[in-house]
Amino acid sequence: MNAATPLGHRVGAIVIGASAGGVEVLSTLLPALPETIRAAVFVVLHQPPDRQSILAEIFSRKCKLPVREAEDKEPIEPGTIYFAPPNYHLLIEAGARIALSVDDLVQFSRPSIDVLFHSAADTYRERLLGILLTGWNEDGAAGLLAVHAVKGITIVQDPQSAEAPVMPQAAIRMHSPDFVLHPRAIADLLHGLEPAPATSGTSPARAAPAP
Amino acid sequence: MSQEFQIELPLLLEAIYLKYHYDFREYANASLKRRLSAALVRFGCRTLSQLQQRILHEPAIFPILLDYLTVQVTEMFRDPNYFKALREHVVPLLRTYPSLKIWVAGCSTGEEVYSLAILLREEGLLSRSLIYATDINPQALQRAEAGVFDIDRIPAFTESHRRSGGHSSLSDYYTAAFGRAVIDKSLKKHIVFSDHSLATDSVFAEVQLVSCRNVLIYFNRELQDRALGLFADALCRKGFLGLGSKESLRFTALAGAFADVSREDRIFQKKDRA
Ligand SMILES: C[S@@+](CC[C@H](N)C(=O)[O-])C[C@H]1O[C@@H](n2cnc3c(N)ncnc32)[C@H](O)[C@@H]1O
Numbered sequence: 001m002n003a004a005t006p007l008g009h010r011v012g013a014i015v016i017g018a019s020a021g022g023v024e025v026l027s028t029l030l031p032a033l034p035e036t037i038r039a040a041v042f043v044v045l046h047q048p049p050d051r052q053s054i055l056a057e058i059f060s061r062k063c064k065l066p067v068r069e070a071e072d073k074e075p076i077e078p079g080t081i082y083f084a085p086p087n088y089h090l091l092i093e094a095g096a097r098i099a100l101s102v103d104d105l106v107q108f109s110r111p112s113i114d115v116l117f118h119s120a121a122d123t124y125r126e127r128l129l130g131i132l133l134t135g136w137n138e139d140g141a142a143g144l145l146a147v148h149a150v151k152g153i154t155i156v157q158d159p160q161s162a163e164a165p166v167m168p169q170a171a172i173r174m175h176s177p178d179f180v181l182h183p184r185a186i187a188d189l190l191h192g193l194e195p196a197p198a199t200s201g202t203s204p205a206r207a208a209p210a211p
Numbered sequence: 212m213s214q215e216f217q218i219e220l221p222l223l224l225e226a227i228y229l230k231y232h233y234d235f236r237e238y239a240n241a242s243l244k245r246r247l248s249a250a251l252v253r254f255g256c257r258t259l260s261q262l263q264q265r266i267l268h269e270p271a272i273f274p275i276l277l278d279y280l281t282v283q284v285t286e287m288f289r290d291p292n293y294f295k296a297l298r299e300h301v302v303p304l305l306r307t308y309p310s311l312k313i314w315v316a317g318c319s320t321g322e323e324v325y326s327l328a329i330l331l332r333e334e335g336l337l338s339r340s341l342i343y344a345t346d347i348n349p350q351a352l353q354r355a356e357a358g359v360f361d362i363d364r365i366p367a368f369t370e371s372h373r374r375s376g377g378h379s380s381l382s383d384y385y386t387a388a389f390g391r392a393v394i395d396k397s398l399k400k401h402i403v404f405s406d407h408s409l410a411t412d413s414v415f416a417e418v419q420l421v422s423c424r425n426v427l428i429y430f431n432r433e434l435q436d437r438a439l440g441l442f443a444d445a446l447c448r449k450g451f452l453g454l455g456s457k458e459s460l461r462f463t464a465l466a467g468a469f470a471d472v473s474r475e476d477r478i479f480q481k482k483d484r485a
Contacts, residue, residue, distance in 0.1 A: 103282050
């Protein structure tokens with residue numbers, strides 16, 4: 001990537017995948033997203049299939065950005081955080097719309113992080129930022145590789161900081177991510193995403209990721 | 212997905228349409244692509260063009276591909292609250308009709324239809340009901356008609372049935388034998404299974420209730436509008452429409468044609484034309 005381009009200019013969408021221990025990490029990351037961001041944010045958090053849809057409500061209270069549970073064929077709005085509904089895969093459809101599906105489980109999961117990451121990589125390509133967090137299974141590792149393959153930016157939670165290191169470790173085995181970071185550092189990076197006012201010239205958003 | 216895949220996809224769908232008259236051209240692309248990638252592996256093809264070549268010239272393998280193009284994931288009393296809401300908001304009005312016709316569109320292997328039939332039996336309505344159960348996948352329809360389910364699935368079905376407000380025992384409606392649960396003939400008597408596509412066929416009856424769950428999510432908006440148009444035409448005055456728990460009319464052209472009955476449970480009622 002071109003180090004001269006601030007991440008915030010480049011990122012058209014952010015996809016985040018998390019499993020065991022994910023709520024806590026997301027509570028650090030999502031509130032850090034600046035109000036002015038233009039990128040849409042899609043989140044898959046593994047949950048029991050019969051769980052009520054409460055994530056959007058919980059995170060609405062903590063975040064500056066609007067938070068919603070994704071609806072089928074909904075037009076994607078910039079600066080909005082979308083959660084996958086329990087028991088549905090979340091995909092990005094042509095024409096900047098969301099799609100849901102009840103296809104078979106992928107990596108024992110529905111929603112599956114791989115499914116979201118693959119379809120988002122397909123749509124946003126190098127404008128995608130993919131973040132994979134804590135979890136006990138390997139969902140998301142192949143998806144993050146797909147983000148990498150289209151020259152998107154990949155971030156993996158430092159396994160040492162993860163309640164469940166299996167998921168980040170699996171991702172790191174498959175490719176060498178642009179960043180491996182503690183949740184706090186990912187939050188800082190997200191916070192710095194917007195083309196920043198002069199004072200934040202040294203924010204991580206301006207640092208070039210490893211090639 | 213490679214650029215070539217994007218080019219080949221519409222070509223493949225066109226070929227399937229011309230040769231087999233199955234119209235997947237207006238299906239939502241993202242999940243279709245995923246399933247076609249899996250089909251490539253299954254058929255040992257490197258590209259969709261290769262797959263197209265085989266599909267065109269080896270009709271015997273088309274049924275296998277059809278199982279990738281359509282998604283047969285279903286269960287009995289899926290989303291128990293939906294069925295509960297039917298009991299609460301729809302059944303009282305259905306009681307006012309001397310005879311009932313109901314359309315389950317995209318019935319897959321039958322779990323939803325039998326759930327509805329059991330509900331109607333419990334509410335004392337099945338004896339005067341006829342349920343049309345339609346799908347485009349002939350293998351699924353065959354299994355639906357047979358009404359034989361793996362016994363391992365029954366405990367979950369039983370629990371969902373109970374949560375749907377079921378006031379009889381699910382075991383009243385099947386016979387268990389050899390690891391299978393066979394659905395009672397007395398339910399099947401009220402169901403007609405048939406091949407019907409929401410993408411290419413037209414309305415065939417007037418009905419009081421349409422239940423079409425987790426089918427529209429596989430369509431793009433234009434095709435959703437077509438299917439919903441069929442439902443609006445098939446429904447009698449003030450007829451009911453039930454959708455999947457994450458499907459809505461909000462982003463469709465038919466949003467104005469229906470009123471909410473139970474927003475949460477995705478049950479709608481056809482409005483009188485102004
Ligand atoms: C995920 S299943 C839903 C089964 C059931 N309604 C439920 O909610 O449990 C989707 C079904 O829609 C059927 N389907 C797909 N395209 C269709 C079309 N154009 N017309 C009718 N049915 C279709 C598929 O074959 C499949 O059986």
